[in-house]
Amino acid sequence: MNLTLKIWRQKSAKDKGQMVEYKVTDISEHMSFLEMMDVLNEQLIAKGEEPVAFDHDCREGICGMCSMYINGEAHGPDRGVTTCQLHMRMFNDGDTIYIEPFRAKAFPVIKDLVVDRTSFERIQQAGGYISVNTSGNTQDANAIPISKEAADKAMDAATCIGCGACVATCKNSSAMLFVGAKVSQYALLPQGQVEATDRVLNMVAQMDAEGFGNCTNTGACEIECPKGISLENIARMNREYLSASLKG
Numbered sequence: 001m002n003l004t005l006k007i008w009r010q011k012s013a014k015d016k017g018q019m020v021e022y023k024v025t026d027i028s029e030h031m032s033f034l035e036m037m038d039v040l041n042e043q044l045i046a047k048g049e050e051p052v053a054f055d056h057d058c059r060e061g062i063c064g065m066c067s068m069y070i071n072g073e074a075h076g077p078d079r080g081v082t083t084c085q086l087h088m089r090m091f092n093d094g095d096t097i098y099i100e101p102f103r104a105k106a107f108p109v110i111k112d113l114v115v116d117r118t119s120f121e122r123i124q125q126a127g128g129y130i131s132v133n134t135s136g137n138t139q140d141a142n143a144i145p146i147s148k149e150a151a152d153k154a155m156d157a158a159t160c161i162g163c164g165a166c167v168a169t170c171k172n173s174s175a176m177l178f179v180g181a182k183v184s185q186y187a188l189l190p191q192g193q194v195e196a197t198d199r200v201l202n203m204v205a206q207m208d209a210e211g212f213g214n215c216t217n218t219g220a221c222e223i224e225c226p227k228g229i230s231l232e233n234i235a236r237m238n239r240e241y242l243s244a245s246l247k248g
């Protein structure tokens with residue numbers, strides 16, 4: 001495939017940035033999107049030009065780093081995949097592909113396609129943990145009965161990889177699908193009950209402090225989420241928040 005790429009180039013956080021056009025040739029349909037970007041960067045380096053900066057780590061849908069907005073969609077046109085799992089067979093020979101960073105006030109651009117998502121880390125630090133009983137009377141976790149339904153839902157929520165596609169997709173730049181998943185994975189399990197009240201209050205307060213918008217139930221986040229995190233998690237977080245506020 002021969003493709004035209006229109007890529008957001010921005011030298012630093014302070015630079016204004018602009019779309020720049022590049023051509024790539026002989027791209028195999030079996031390549032991943034990031035491999036196609038590698039081909040472009042090898043061409044740029046060979047010409048003595050600055051390669052396009054983009055985030056990646058695992059390249060297998062686990063780390064949540066590869067935050068690209070491709071043709072107006074977070075992680076591109078496929079469903080249930082991250083950018084590193086997106087294959088070039090989703091595109092056609094001669095296509096023009098627009099590639100931009102995830103855009104949100106709480107995800108400032110650092111360089112080209114790399115954004116700062118440490119706001120997610122700070123939300124996690126505000127409550128995304130459980131305490132460990134070291135009294136000597138610690139109950140074996142395997143001895144605590146948990147219903148299959150609760151275990152399955154907690155596991156589903158725990159598959160959130162913190163990629164930020166939900167925020168990038170949302171017209172309000174809301175992080176409620178991410179925070180809902182992180183609150184839910186503990187709220188559904190007995191081990192999460194000790195800090196349950198503080199957790200939801202603190203994580204939501206941090207989410208607001210970071211400048212994420214509110215949820216208006218558009219549902220775009222659920223559609224673009226590569227891990228299929230359900231809107232049900234936002235509803236659960238809202239219930240947890242209401243009950244914590246009444247206690248608090």
Ligand code: SF4
Nearest residue numbers: 160161163164166225
């Ligand atoms: S909820 Fe989905 S889209 Fe949002 S951070 Fe988690 S995995 Fe990514």
Ligand code: FES
Nearest residue numbers: 059063064066084
């Ligand atoms: S590089 Fe890790 S999820 Fe894409």
